[in-house]
Structure formats: C-alpha cells, structure tokens
Amino acid sequence: MTFKKQHYYLLSCLLVTGQVMASPSHCNNLSTVPVDSKYPSLHVASPDWREQIIYMVMPDRFYDGDPSNNDQGANEYGPTDKQKYSGGDLQGVIDKLAYIKGLGATAIWTTPVVANIWWDSKLNMSGYHGYWARHFKQVDEHLGTLDTYKALSNALHQNGMYIIQDVVANHTGNFCGYEGEYNPADPTKNFKCWLGTKPTLAPTQTPFDRNGPTEGIYHWHCSITTDAASKEELCEFAELDDLNTENPLVCQALRDSYGWWIKTVGIDGFRLDTAKYVPHDFWNNFFYSKDAKVPGINYVAAATGRCDFLSFGEVYESSKPFDDAGEQQVFSYLGTDDKPEIKSMLQFPLAYTIKRVFAEGKPTAYLGYRLNKHIELSGNPSITPVFIDNHDQARFASKGSRAALKQALTFIMTIPGIPVIWQGTEQALTETRASMFANGYGSGGVDHFDTQSEMYQFIKKLAEIRKSHRVFTRGSLKVLADKSITRGVGVFAYQRQYENTTAIVVFNTSEQATLLDTETGLPSGSKLKLLMGEGMNDDIVVNKDGRFSAELPARAIMVLIHDGDTAPFETSNNVKITVTTPIEGNTFTEDVVLNGTVTAGVSDLKLVVDGFLERAIDFNADADGNWQVVLPVSEFGMGEETHTVSVYAPKKGVVSNRLTFSTNVVPDNVIEISLTDPVGDDRGLQGTYQYPTDKSFTNQMDIRQVEVTAGNTTLDITFTMPVVTDGWSPPNQFDHVSFNVYFDLPNQKGLSVLPKIKATAPDGFKWDYSNVVYSGGNSFHSTEHVDAENLGKPVNGAADIRVDQENRTILFRYDAFYFGLENWEGVKVYATTWDIDSIENVYRPLKREAGQYHFGGGNGSVEPLIADDIEVITLR
CATH class of the missing domain: 2.60.40.1180 (Golgi alpha-mannosidase II)
Structure with missing residues (x-):
C-alpha cells in the first residue's frame, strides 16, 4: 500500500461522521440501555475518578475459579511454563472480590479479556496475557463466557466498585508477516501466514479476517524502528499484525467492538494499550466520532449513563533527570481543546523516577522535578493513573527493599492521581507475572491472598487515609x-x-x-x-x-x-546558628575552615554534610557562642560535585541555614587501569553458546575493553562494546545486554555464589556488593538474604549510568560512601554480561537450541548464564 493511499484513508476516517449526535456533555447519568434482568447493575453512573484506587488484574495469573476452562486442547495450558496459560479466569476475580475490596481498591483494571491466539507457533508462546486478539467482541475461552464477564461487572457495581477494560486498537495477534524483504511493487512476495497458530490461522471477525497484504486492513510492510516517529504508527510492533487505523472501515469496526463492551457488559473505563503506535487522529475519532450508526466511545458511554467515562493511555516513555521530553510525548495524546483525544495518560515518566529515587537512591530532586511536571503537563493530574510497576515491568519489590516499597506506595497514595496497584504488590511478589494462586506459574505452590500480610495491611491503611482526607485526592x-x-x-x-x-x-x-x-x-x-x-x-x-x-x-x-481548627500552642526556642564564612555558591578544591556563631550557652554542635547525621562532625562553641570547624573538602569525590552543609544543635533541635557549594577535587592518588578483552568471546565461558535468533541481537554482550578510574570516593567503570543499541527507547539507554558487577571489599567475608546466573565467582574473589544493570533496571544489593535464586537485600548505591552510543561505551559511576568506604584502595571488581527480559524481569533462558528470545548451546538449569566476563581487577 502506498503512503498516498494510507493518507486518503486517514482523511476518510476523519470525515465519515454521519449525523450529528447529542454531546456527552448533555449526559444525565441515566442509561438508555434496557436493564438486564439477570444482571441489573451493569449500568451505573460514573464515579468521581479522583476518589478511586485501581487494582490491576491479569486474570490468567490471578485466581482459577473455573478449572473446566483451563485446557482448550491446543497444548497451550501448562502452569509450570511461563509461556503458557496458567488457568486463572474471570470467575476467579469474582471469587476474590472481597480480597480486592478489603485492600481498599474501588475499581479493577483487567488485562484484555477478548478472544486471543492460544498458541503463537513462531514465538512458542500463548496469549494468556490477552494482547493478541483474534476476535474483539468475544471473551477468550480460557477466561470464561460473556455471562461470566457480566457477572463480574454486576458484582463490582453492587459492591460500589468499577471495572476498567484494557483495549488494543493497534494490532491483533501475530498471524502473518514477511519472510524476506517487502517488495512495494509486489506486496504478495515473501508474504506468509504462520501455520500452527491456534486455534485459528487468521482473525475470525470482519473486517480483521481480511488479512491479505493488499486488503488495506493492516500495515504489513515494516517493523517499528526508532529512526522516525511515523514508523511507530505505520509499522508492526513486536511482529504483531498492525491495524491500518487510517482506514475508515477499521476505525468503525474498532469503535463498534469496544462500544459493544460498554453496552453489553457495563464497562466504566478503558485503558488503551500501545497508544503511541496509533495516529493521534484515530484517538479523536475513536472517542468523539459523531457517526450516528457507530458513534465515538464517549457517546456510547453517555448513552449508558456514564457521563465521565474514564480513558487512560499507555505511552511507554521515560525522561532523563531534569528533562521533560517523556512527559511531552506522553501527554500529547491528551489532544487539544479543539481536538481532544484520550482523557488521561498512565504516568510512565513518573513511575521510572519513583524507582530511581526510592529503589536506586538517586537524588530526591529528580522526583521533585518530575512531580512538578506531573502537575504542569498532565492535564488533570487528579485523574492521571500513577503507579510504581505493572505487568510489563520489573516489580518494584525486585529492585527495592521492603522499606523502599513502602515509601513508593505512600508516595502514589498521597499525590494527585489515581493510584494503581498491580496484583501481587500487596504480597510483595518479586517476579513480574508470577501467579497469585497455588496452581499457577511462579506461585511457589501456595496461594498469595493473605489479608494479614505486612504489605496488604500497609496498603489498606494508606487507602483508608486517602479516603478519609480529601486533601490527598483534591x-x-x-x-x-x-x-x-x-x-x-x-x-x-x-x-x-x-x-x-x-x-x-x-x-x-x-x-x-x-x-x-x-x-x-x-x-x-x-x-x-x-x-x-x-x-x-x-x-x-x-x-x-x-x-x-x-x-x-x-x-x-x-x-x-x-x-485548620487545631489550636496552636506556643514554642519558646530562640536559639539561632549563623555561618559567617562565605559558602553558598562557591567552589572549593581543598579543606575550608568554617566560622560562625550560636546563641550563647549552646555548646554542642554538629557539622552536617549533605544531611547525613551518622557522618556528622562533632564540635563545640565557646562560652560566647563563637565556633570554628574544618569542612573536609579533600575527602570528597574526584572531580566536580555539589554538596550542602549545615550546623545543627541537637539538644535544641535547631539548624542553621543549609548552604550549597561545589567542589572540584584532584586526589593525590588516582588509580587508572585499562584492560582489553578478547573480541568475540561472548559465547559463554566455554565458547559454545549462541545468541537468540531475533535480528535485534547483534553482539551487544561482547565486552571489548574495560577502563577503571578511582580517586577518593569516586569509581568509574567504563565498558566499551562492539555496539550499543536502544531499539525500544529503554530508560537506561541501552538494550540486549545486562551487566552483573561485583565488588570484593578488603577485610570483608563475602560470598562466592553468583545468584541468578548459576555461577561461582573466580578463585580468590568473594563479593560483598553487586549491581545488576540492564535496559530497564538498576539495582544494588548486599549479601544479606543471598542464595542461588536471590540477589540479596536491595540497598542504596546503584550506579549512575552514562551511555555514549557513538563511542559504544557504557559507564557506571560509584560512590564509596554507599559502600561504607573512605576510598577504593584494595577493592576487587568482577563483571559478567547476559541479557535480562525487561518485561518478565528474568534472565533470558539458555537452551540446547537457540530461539527468537532465548540463548542456545547449553543447559540453563546448570550452566552459567554468562555471555562474557572480565578478569578480576584489583584497585591499587
């Protein structure tokens, strides 16, 4: 299909509107849909979305309420295999509504429930997650029936709760594609449909069943790359058959399909998958089309009495610190006053920053900046869904400590927005899509519905506070x-x-x-x-x-x-502390003597650098209140840094003004080490492994050179690679390589087991801290709680990451402060590479034969998950 024809379709989709309909703004909360006598509570008025708390459910991994629908006979069911259906269903959600409501949730968001591909023969994976549609107006057989779905909606509404359906307009499942180059002169050349796809070889709903290369229903000619934004809208994402949403027939069919769920089941809101891969014009048409025959979604919802139908879109973007490029892209899908699109957007840039600050220990100003941008750019921040993780990301609990998890949850429960809790967070699960029920994948053979668990009770308390005080919602x-x-x-x-x-x-x-x-x-x-x-x-x-x-x-x-009605009572503390030495805004290269005064009679003082009390310097003022103390600049990190200093009188609880200053220290002793690593040794320790077969893997795991520079508290480790790629715009700016960096500290006991990667450290090396870094994650661990399958306790200290694609380098910067060290002398470093699946948060499997997304040439149950490693480096 030529671009010209696609452009024609886009214009047609916008112009085909039919008769003008009444505006949703005239909605009166009354449904015109006949009442279902069996399920009388399907249609209810929209709630005040500011007051809601959403619990996200992936039914297949939640609870099995009806075992009879588990196995549909396509070898797609296998609860020990993460690629297959586990057996959870809609009846299971109904059975656990009391559990969800007891947590404090007021709405559920389900991953798609539509009829899916059961087995993708190319990926060797099932559509248990719901995002590979074969029919947009049928319930997938594994999840139940239309009647079950109605029962869920009815039960929710009778409990004063609401239901949000995940919908996909960008694609169907992977039925067809090209084996070989696309030829615009002959689109049929090299076009194949995949034999072995079950239960059908093509979608079964009109017009999506017309999936030939010349029908105009799909975009077949390319896959998404990062070289042009238009490719995102006109090409395939992850080889899923990309719908031609510029074609008016497709637009109308999608409005009809998803409007049907509102009318038939009583859906209260939509979450919109892969929103950025669909043109902006489509979203305006989808929600606001005035086609009398197949109106836009907001008109359909209004006809059922839903005057404030919630929609929120997925645009998977992050922002660099103190930059709002991610927000600008995400919130562009709100549209404009003249041409509105989606009502709100999932707050991905904020979610990534929540992890960086609370889990990784990055500067809290990252979050302050991001929070201000949330208020400024999100349209209506009070109805913007905010979250800490979801079904497509590593769980927060896998990257941050229990204490960090509590902080992150407190944050989303007390800022403007609709908090979203991904199933299992309340039980502190660590694997992204582990099942909640005993017979499902990754459950460990036990149910995870403990209403007395620490995190369940913690979230419940937060929900009660949020609901009891409107200051948190308004x-x-x-x-x-x-x-x-x-x-x-x-x-x-x-x-x-x-x-x-x-x-x-x-x-x-x-x-x-x-x-x-x-x-x-x-x-x-x-x-x-x-x-x-x-x-x-x-x-x-x-x-x-x-x-x-x-x-x-x-x-x-x-x-x-x-x-405001609380009566204040008097305080009588008149102590004042003053720093007289000019500090604010200055840069220092050596130690500085600070002078100042304190109210006479106060003697005990502390010099507090960067706010850390445990490293504060004790000193005393004289009888007249004069004092002097040395600021130890020479001990700070190498190069340019920024710090604060204040003087604190702990017995009086009084603090001087906090002063900000810079340092630029050149240490007396700088350690510099450079090692060249053999080319092409990224095939495992024995040289027998093969990369995954997907074309996106291009030797990204082959370390070519390592350069180490250490001075005072600063350590830089720079890896030079043959190529640095970022095919899906990952938060850490590189993909298809993960680094495990281990540190052996002097005079520490340490461990030799290398958790998760089925390996043992080199002779004479026992690690005390490790850093796991990949495309979407960066976690730092102590040896506490370590075993073969547990990385250890997450603590502060994760690397600052600096990527230079042009020079093919990835730099990790560490601060000895977080290691409890004064400098790096005598520390040993060891590092390995592999790749981590950023969705499932697991190391990619190693099997005898390589596959699209797993390694070959070994037995992953016993052999090391190491593509390349470096020799141990001792810092001297």
Whole structure:
C-alpha cells in the first residue's frame, strides 16, 4: 500500500461522521440501555475518578475459579511454563472480590479479556496475557463466557466498585508477516501466514479476517524502528499484525467492538494499550466520532449513563533527570481543546523516577522535578493513573527493599492521581507475572491472598487515609524539600492543601539517619498530627519560623495533617546558628575552615554534610557562642560535585541555614587501569553458546575493553562494546545486554555464589556488593538474604549510568560512601554480561537450541548464564 493511499484513508476516517449526535456533555447519568434482568447493575453512573484506587488484574495469573476452562486442547495450558496459560479466569476475580475490596481498591483494571491466539507457533508462546486478539467482541475461552464477564461487572457495581477494560486498537495477534524483504511493487512476495497458530490461522471477525497484504486492513510492510516517529504508527510492533487505523472501515469496526463492551457488559473505563503506535487522529475519532450508526466511545458511554467515562493511555516513555521530553510525548495524546483525544495518560515518566529515587537512591530532586511536571503537563493530574510497576515491568519489590516499597506506595497514595496497584504488590511478589494462586506459574505452590500480610495491611491503611482526607485526592501540591546534590539520597517532602486542611508527607530515602529542616507555611506552634509513620511515632510542632526540624531514621516515612481548627500552642526556642564564612555558591578544591556563631550557652554542635547525621562532625562553641570547624573538602569525590552543609544543635533541635557549594577535587592518588578483552568471546565461558535468533541481537554482550578510574570516593567503570543499541527507547539507554558487577571489599567475608546466573565467582574473589544493570533496571544489593535464586537485600548505591552510543561505551559511576568506604584502595571488581527480559524481569533462558528470545548451546538449569566476563581487577 502506498503512503498516498494510507493518507486518503486517514482523511476518510476523519470525515465519515454521519449525523450529528447529542454531546456527552448533555449526559444525565441515566442509561438508555434496557436493564438486564439477570444482571441489573451493569449500568451505573460514573464515579468521581479522583476518589478511586485501581487494582490491576491479569486474570490468567490471578485466581482459577473455573478449572473446566483451563485446557482448550491446543497444548497451550501448562502452569509450570511461563509461556503458557496458567488457568486463572474471570470467575476467579469474582471469587476474590472481597480480597480486592478489603485492600481498599474501588475499581479493577483487567488485562484484555477478548478472544486471543492460544498458541503463537513462531514465538512458542500463548496469549494468556490477552494482547493478541483474534476476535474483539468475544471473551477468550480460557477466561470464561460473556455471562461470566457480566457477572463480574454486576458484582463490582453492587459492591460500589468499577471495572476498567484494557483495549488494543493497534494490532491483533501475530498471524502473518514477511519472510524476506517487502517488495512495494509486489506486496504478495515473501508474504506468509504462520501455520500452527491456534486455534485459528487468521482473525475470525470482519473486517480483521481480511488479512491479505493488499486488503488495506493492516500495515504489513515494516517493523517499528526508532529512526522516525511515523514508523511507530505505520509499522508492526513486536511482529504483531498492525491495524491500518487510517482506514475508515477499521476505525468503525474498532469503535463498534469496544462500544459493544460498554453496552453489553457495563464497562466504566478503558485503558488503551500501545497508544503511541496509533495516529493521534484515530484517538479523536475513536472517542468523539459523531457517526450516528457507530458513534465515538464517549457517546456510547453517555448513552449508558456514564457521563465521565474514564480513558487512560499507555505511552511507554521515560525522561532523563531534569528533562521533560517523556512527559511531552506522553501527554500529547491528551489532544487539544479543539481536538481532544484520550482523557488521561498512565504516568510512565513518573513511575521510572519513583524507582530511581526510592529503589536506586538517586537524588530526591529528580522526583521533585518530575512531580512538578506531573502537575504542569498532565492535564488533570487528579485523574492521571500513577503507579510504581505493572505487568510489563520489573516489580518494584525486585529492585527495592521492603522499606523502599513502602515509601513508593505512600508516595502514589498521597499525590494527585489515581493510584494503581498491580496484583501481587500487596504480597510483595518479586517476579513480574508470577501467579497469585497455588496452581499457577511462579506461585511457589501456595496461594498469595493473605489479608494479614505486612504489605496488604500497609496498603489498606494508606487507602483508608486517602479516603478519609480529601486533601490527598483534591488538594494542591507544593514540593517543600528535596536534594539535587551529588549525594542526593535522603530528604523528600511535599505539602498538600485543600480548604482548611494541610497535609505534609516526608521521606528519608537514605539507609542512614538524615536531618530534615523545612518550611511548612503554617503558623508557629501549629501541631501536625502523625497519621502514619515508619520510624517516626510522634506528632510534630512547627517552630518559630514556620519550619520544622527532625532527625529522620533510615527510610523514615511521615504522613502528617494539620486541621485548620487545631489550636496552636506556643514554642519558646530562640536559639539561632549563623555561618559567617562565605559558602553558598562557591567552589572549593581543598579543606575550608568554617566560622560562625550560636546563641550563647549552646555548646554542642554538629557539622552536617549533605544531611547525613551518622557522618556528622562533632564540635563545640565557646562560652560566647563563637565556633570554628574544618569542612573536609579533600575527602570528597574526584572531580566536580555539589554538596550542602549545615550546623545543627541537637539538644535544641535547631539548624542553621543549609548552604550549597561545589567542589572540584584532584586526589593525590588516582588509580587508572585499562584492560582489553578478547573480541568475540561472548559465547559463554566455554565458547559454545549462541545468541537468540531475533535480528535485534547483534553482539551487544561482547565486552571489548574495560577502563577503571578511582580517586577518593569516586569509581568509574567504563565498558566499551562492539555496539550499543536502544531499539525500544529503554530508560537506561541501552538494550540486549545486562551487566552483573561485583565488588570484593578488603577485610570483608563475602560470598562466592553468583545468584541468578548459576555461577561461582573466580578463585580468590568473594563479593560483598553487586549491581545488576540492564535496559530497564538498576539495582544494588548486599549479601544479606543471598542464595542461588536471590540477589540479596536491595540497598542504596546503584550506579549512575552514562551511555555514549557513538563511542559504544557504557559507564557506571560509584560512590564509596554507599559502600561504607573512605576510598577504593584494595577493592576487587568482577563483571559478567547476559541479557535480562525487561518485561518478565528474568534472565533470558539458555537452551540446547537457540530461539527468537532465548540463548542456545547449553543447559540453563546448570550452566552459567554468562555471555562474557572480565578478569578480576584489583584497585591499587
């Protein structure tokens, strides 16, 4: 099909509107759809979406309520195999509604329930997840029947809950494609449909069953690459048959299909899969078409009494720190006032930053910036779904500690937005798509529906707080405190304001005690009631300057509230600390003597650098309140860094102004090591492995050179590779290679087992910390809780990543501060490569024969998952 013809279709899709219909704005919450006598509660008015909490369900991996539909006879069912159906279904969701409601959720979002490909013979994988449609108006046989789906909707509505359906407009399943080059002069050349696809060899719904290369129903001629945005809209994603959404026939069929679910089942909202792979014009047409015969979705919903039908789209993008390119792309799908598209968008850039800050220990100012952009760019932030992970990402709990998980959940429950909880988060599951029920894949043979578990009860409490205080669902937001300095882990605080209520939420993201001192905007003496705390038990009193100070234990959380009717009481602390040496904004290369004063009679002081109390320097003022102390600049990291300093009187709870300064230290001793690694030795330790067969794998795991530079607290490890690719715009700017970097610290016991990769460390090497880095993840681990299948306890210290595609280098920067070291002398380093599936968060399998997405040439149950490694480097 030529571009000219595609362009014609696009115009046609927009112009075919039929008779003008009444606007959804005239909706009166009354349904015109006849009441189903069996299921009388299918149609209800839209809720106030600001007040909702969504629980996301993948039915196949949730609960098996009807074992009779598990095996449809296509060898597609196998609960021990992650590629096959496990047996969960819609009846299982009905059976566990009390569990979901008890958590505090008010709505569920199900992955697609439509009839899917049962078995993809090319990928050797089933469509258990729901995203490979063969018929858009039928329930997949593994999940139940239309009647079961109605029963679920009815039960939810009778419980005061709502249902959101995941819909796909971009593609069907993978039925056909090209084996060989596409020839525009003869589109039929090399075009094949895949034998062995079950249960059918083509979609079974008109017009999607017309899947020949010249029919105009699909885009067949290319796969998505990153060289042009138009390719995303006109080419295949992951080899899935790409619908020609510029064709008016396709537009109409999709509106008809998805409108049918609203009318027939009583769906309250849509989550829109792969939204960025569909033209903007389509989304305007999908929701707002005035075609009287097949109207836009919002008109269909209004006719059922849903005056505020929720839609939220998936645009899988991240943003670099202090950059909003991801947000700009994501929220462009809101459309404009003149040409609206999707009502809200999943907050992917925010989700990635949540992981970076709470799990990886990156500067909290990353999150402050991202939160401000959330308010500025998301259209209506209060109905923007916010989340910490989902079915397509590594679980937060696999990258962050339990304490970090609690912080991340507290964050999404107390900012503007609709919190989304992915099934299993409340049970602290770590594998992305592990089943919740005992007989399903990855369950460990036990059910995971413990309503007394630590995380279930924690989320339940957060939900109760959110529902009880409208300040969290409707209030304005202001960031009060964050850290943009080099060691930016630590304090993060923001304020919510609604009518006469003020809430303040405080975190310490560090594994060390941190000093908080922040403004509140409240009168002196105001009492902040502690609604919930981790590591903190007491209410807070605002001091004489409208500020409050506190020593925050490691990983502390405070959710505080001030009611306007609370009577303030007096404070009497008049201590003042002043730093007289010019510090703010200056750059230092050597130690600095600081001078200052404190109110007479106060002697015990602490010099607090970067907010860390455990490393504060104790000193004393004289009887007149004069003091002097050395700021140890020479001990800071190599090169340019940014730091803060303040003086603290712990017995009085008073802090000086926090001063920001820069350093540029040239250490006396710099360690520089360069090693060349053999070319082409990325075939395993014995040289027998083969790469996966997909064409996207191009020797990305072959380390060519390693350069190490260490000075003071800074360590840079730079890997030079034959190629650095980023085919799907991954957050870490590289794909198809994962790095396991291990550190053996002097005088530490360490371990030799290399978890997850079925290997043992080289002789004489026992690691104390490890860093696992891949396209979508970056986690740092101690040896606590390590065994062959557990990476260890996640802690602060993950590398700062710097990628240079042109020079084919990937640099990891580490700070000895997080290792408990003063410098890097005597530390040993070892590293290996492989590849991690960023969706399932698992190392790609190793089998005897290579496949599209698994390695060949070995037995992955016993042989090391190592493509290449480096010799042990000792820093001397």
